[in-house]
Amino acid sequence: MILAEKMDVGYEKTVVVENVDLRGIKGQLICLLGPNGAGKSTILRTLSGLLAPVSGTVYINGSDLKSIKKPELAKKLAVVLTEQVSLGLLTVFEIAAMGRFPHTNLIGKLSDEDKGIIQEALQAVNAVHLRDRYYAELSDGEKQKVMIARALIQQPELIVLDEPTSHLDVKHKVEVISILRRLCLEKGITVVLSLHDIDLAIKGCETILLIQDGKIAAQGTPEEIIKAGTIQSLYEIEGAQYNELLGSLEFFSRQYPEIFIAGGNGTGAGVYRALSRAGYGMCCGVLHSNDIDIHIGKALGCEIIEEEAFNAIHEDKYHQAREIMKTVDYMIDTGFPVGSINQRNMDLVIEAVKMGKTVFSLFPKEHAFKRYGEWTDKIRYCSKAAEVTKCIEDKKTMERV
Structure with missing residues (x-):
């Protein structure tokens, strides 16, 4: 679904993370894990086409990302970023419906099929009861579910999320990761995300990339890469110790x-x-x-x-x-x-x-x-x-x- 080989990411000619190799297959949940400033967001922005790679190429389903026209890309790839967007007095339904834009005609009229897809996506993220609420009235956890629903309504094959559990309480963190896991397992969507929560990453994600000192320090299943001292070293933890066995x-x-x-x-x-x-x-x-x-x-x-x-x-x-x-x-x-x-x-x-x-x-x-x-x-x-x-x-x- 997504492939990046020997890719350097950064801004203009300044490399933030070098030699990124990432292979995501259908239905896989992939997590970027690392301290603040490690370059996780830069990698995700590059994978989603918001930043051009300093060197290397990103392929989506075998096609060079740069060669895919934006309307067509929006049918393959959905992006959920950390920035809170100001959406005024739009309702949840109206915001979720934005995800149908790549599939509607020039005036954006929703068909009965479109409305059914929107309803199905809201059900998938447990947000049907919110559909008539104003977005501004929602909690952070509810807003995040709506953004995932909007991405899902695009009917993409790949979703990229930057820190989807930031500022959420434990209930909503677990709910968001559970929703993403279900999308991978039931709909075959490939998900690439970044997290700060070590426990969620290790127990909820299939593949982990550890980002440290401008490079990929390790890549594989949690059981392969989370070994004695790994997390301690990655985050330079002092005064506490991370137990890999117990998480x-x-x-x-x-x-x-x-x-x-x-x-x-x-x-x-x-x-x-x-x-x-x-x-x-x-x-x-x-x-x-x-x-x-x-x-x-x-x-x-x-x-x-x-x-x-x-x-x-x-x-x-x-x-x-x-x-x-x-x-x-x-x-x-x-x-x-x-x-x-x-x-x-x-x-x-x-x-x-x-x-x-x-x-x-x-x-x-x-x-x-x-x-x-x-x-x-x-x-x-x-x-x-x-x-x-x-x-x-x-x-x-x-x-x-």
């Missing part, structure tokens, strides 16, 4: 451990984040390498004691954890499920009580005796992670007093 950004606090957390099976994630926000250093263990908690803990900069997946906790890992536990003031039991391979973590909790450490538990107090036995009354019970943080703060305050 999440975690703010880390690299403090010396003062709290030991026994977790696992996802029970530790909320605790790690709550304590990290409060500025505490943590040691987390003993966690198996296939446990979701280990990935969140690493992204937060926690010290991790790691055991191989599916193996019972080895004695050397247990003793490593015990030695670190001696140096901290607090132990937290996240209420993790106990089985044969992680029983030693439960032993660590009891050992902390014997050492005289302040031990917090997120396990339900009414069932605690089965878990802790004779040590049940030596443990402080909390219902959520934020409560643990507050208890630690209160205890520290009392100690200072």
Whole structure:
């Protein structure tokens, strides 16, 4: 559907991004991802014919973009840019109907077929209920859906969108990407867009081009190119770490451990984040390498004691954890499920009580005796992670007093 080979893009003779290779097949959703100023918009404007390439050629369905007459191009290609347009007191229907211009006669009269196509497009973007509203009255998310509908009404084979989710809330971001994915899958339209939202790009798009330092740093499926450190390097992120496996950004606090957390099976994630926000250093263990908690803990900069997946906790890992536990003031039991391979973590909790450490538990107090036995009354019970943080703060305050 669209092809660019060894293309340099920019303004006049000034190259912004060099050596762009892009191949988009029918029904594919392609995303340009990169920091502000990387050249994503320049590439999109060049692909859509709004800018001439500094060098190289863009082909639409095998034809040189420069050779396609504008009315014919409007039947093949639709463009949705980030700039907010002033459309006065036009209704949604009137704006959407503009998309039929390439298909109508000189006076732009709409046939019954045209009106049916407009209705169908508004249905496709969940905007039929807006058709009689004035454009100026709409929210940003609603306006974006109308612009996509207008593009769809052109009946193009290719749609180019520049930051279609900018300024939208989470609901409308998801809705816009879902609409575009559906257009690709059901109508076979090829979509090329730029995004800032890493999570949407990785989970919603089929092919990603990473734009960095005036060139295409990587190109392929999200699974091929989003590897350890890729996003960190692309956006030069400091003070936080992007976890490629989970598709999440975690703010880390690299403090010396003062709290030991026994977790696992996802029970530790909320605790790690709550304590990290409060500025505490943590040691987390003993966690198996296939446990979701280990990935969140690493992204937060926690010290991790790691055991191989599916193996019972080895004695050397247990003793490593015990030695670190001696140096901290607090132990937290996240209420993790106990089985044969992680029983030693439960032993660590009891050992902390014997050492005289302040031990917090997120396990339900009414069932605690089965878990802790004779040590049940030596443990402080909390219902959520934020409560643990507050208890630690209160205890520290009392100690200072």
